[in-house]
Amino acid sequence: MSTIDTDEDVIDNDEPVLSMENVSVEYQDESLLESALPDSLTERLGMGEEPVHAVDDVSLEVGEEDVVVLIGESGSGKTTLGRTAIGLQEPTAGSVKYRGYDIQDVERGEHAGEVYAEDVRRALQIVHQDSDAAMNPYRTIRSQLAEPLKLWYPEMDLNDRQERIATMLRTTGVTPAEDYMERYPHELSGGEKQRVAIIRAMLLEPDLILADEVVSALDVSLRIEIMDLLLDLQEMFGTSYLFVSHNLTNARYIADKADGRIAVMYLGRIVEVGTADEIINDPSHPYTQILKWASLPLDPDDARKTITDESPMMSEEAPDPRNIPSGCRFHTTCPKAHEVCTEVDPDLIGGEEREHRAACFREDPSHEYWDSESIHGGDREIPL
Numbered sequence: 001m002s003t004i005d006t007d008e009d010v011i012d013n014d015e016p017v018l019s020m021e022n023v024s025v026e027y028q029d030e031s032l033l034e035s036a037l038p039d040s041l042t043e044r045l046g047m048g049e050e051p052v053h054a055v056d057d058v059s060l061e062v063g064e065e066d067v068v069v070l071i072g073e074s075g076s077g078k079t080t081l082g083r084t085a086i087g088l089q090e091p092t093a094g095s096v097k098y099r100g101y102d103i104q105d106v107e108r109g110e111h112a113g114e115v116y117a118e119d120v121r122r123a124l125q126i127v128h129q130d131s132d133a134a135m136n137p138y139r140t141i142r143s144q145l146a147e148p149l150k151l152w153y154p155e156m157d158l159n160d161r162q163e164r165i166a167t168m169l170r171t172t173g174v175t176p177a178e179d180y181m182e183r184y185p186h187e188l189s190g191g192e193k194q195r196v197a198i199i200r201a202m203l204l205e206p207d208l209i210l211a212d213e214v215v216s217a218l219d220v221s222l223r224i225e226i227m228d229l230l231l232d233l234q235e236m237f238g239t240s241y242l243f244v245s246h247n248l249t250n251a252r253y254i255a256d257k258a259d260g261r262i263a264v265m266y267l268g269r270i271v272e273v274g275t276a277d278e279i280i281n282d283p284s285h286p287y288t289q290i291l292k293w294a295s296l297p298l299d300p301d302d303a304r305k306t307i308t309d310e311s312p313m314m315s316e317e318a319p320d321p322r323n324i325p326s327g328c329r330f331h332t333t334c335p336k337a338h339e340v341c342t343e344v345d346p347d348l349i350g351g352e353e354r355e356h357r358a359a360c361f362r363e364d365p366s367h368e369y370w371d372s373e374s375i376h377g378g379d380r381e382i383p384l
């Protein structure tokens with residue numbers, strides 16, 4: 001299909017679509033700050049003013065037509081990192097650049113004449129898990145899809161707009177398009193609504209879409225359909241995706257098909273990054289290994305994990321993002337933690353930006369880790 005003539009390629013350079021450097025995001029509990037409770041009482045209740053360290057010193061690049069999947073358990077910081085990547089959340093430290101321009105600087109108008117906040121906002125779109133929340137129940141699909149086009153391309157006439165919407169609906173399998181355009185959200189199934197949400201973001205031909213748990217609420221068969229749709233659209237429009245998921249099977253599917261990467265998050269930090277094959281078939285970090293252990297068998301005929309397998313985690317307690325453990329933040333749970341892990345915080349080890357890397361001393365055969373005592377009286381195996 002033809003694409004919108006945006007003549008918006010104001011930024012034509014070789015810089016990555018997104019580059020995040022040493023990004024941290026902390027949330028201060030506003031309710032606590034505004035609370036009328038005296039300090040002595042909040043302290044006694046254990047309600048200190050320690051902020052939530054949602055994202056901590058993360059660096060990551062997303063290139064042209066790239067797919068990066070952020071995976072990790074609930075609260076690991078995936079959504080916060082994603083929102084920070086597209087400028088919806090200001091980082092507490094570090095920088096997020098869109099094609100070499102710091103997004104927050106652009107927001108403040110510091111690159112006026114070269115790039116404007118509107119360019120960046122159009123270029124970096126989001127699709128949420130909850131398509132209902134993103135839709136107005138009282139307006140037809142036609143009207144909801146026309147809205148962003150009117151906003152971003154005011155010069156586009158009514159016919160062009162209608163044609164654009166109908167073509168996009170047809171292309172994405174929402175047919176008969178004319179029929180769907182007159183429907184209201186409640187007349188659509190969950191999968192159809194998610195398609196419409198994706199179309200709405202894609203109509204603006206963004207450079208990158210943050211797809212935040214977009215398939216999590218759908219049945220398994222629909223999940224594949226929607227991920228395939230994203231991949232088809234990527235081919236047509238050259239879009240990059242930052243795909244957030246807590247599900248290793250989905251992460252593997254989309255990263256594998258798109259030749260992308262998976263970044264595993266734990267307590268605000270990327271602890272391992274690599275291709276789908278590296279992360280699923282050869283995970284290096286004990287946390288990734290445990291994630292794999294805890295996932296359903298990827299192949300139903302390959303049920304290697306049995307209910308008799310003992311949990312390899314040394315603690316079942318949920319980690320506290322207000323109180324990050326010293327050293328390696330995973331050491332309290334890690335079955336392979338040594339003394340040094342309680343003291344020193346490991347960086348990603350293993351190579352350059354796009355290579356398989358893990359934040360674990362075990363990646364370095366000459367690290368003092370190997371001479372340091374296990375904190376559990378010996379390393380425990382993780383059954384995979």
Ligand SMILES: Nc1ncnc2c1ncn2[C@@H]1O[C@H](COP(=O)(O)OP(=O)(O)OP(=O)(O)O)[C@@H](O)[C@H]1O
Pocket residue numbers: 027028029052053054072073074075076077078079080081246321
């Ligand atoms: N607006 C906020 N104010 C305070 N704390 C927040 C806020 N948003 C997120 N958090 C906290 O930051 C941490 C990271 O949350 P985030 O939603 O980014 O994680 P996630 O991995 O996306 O989890 P989930 O899959 O449950 O959405 C969590 O401890 C969460 O409670």
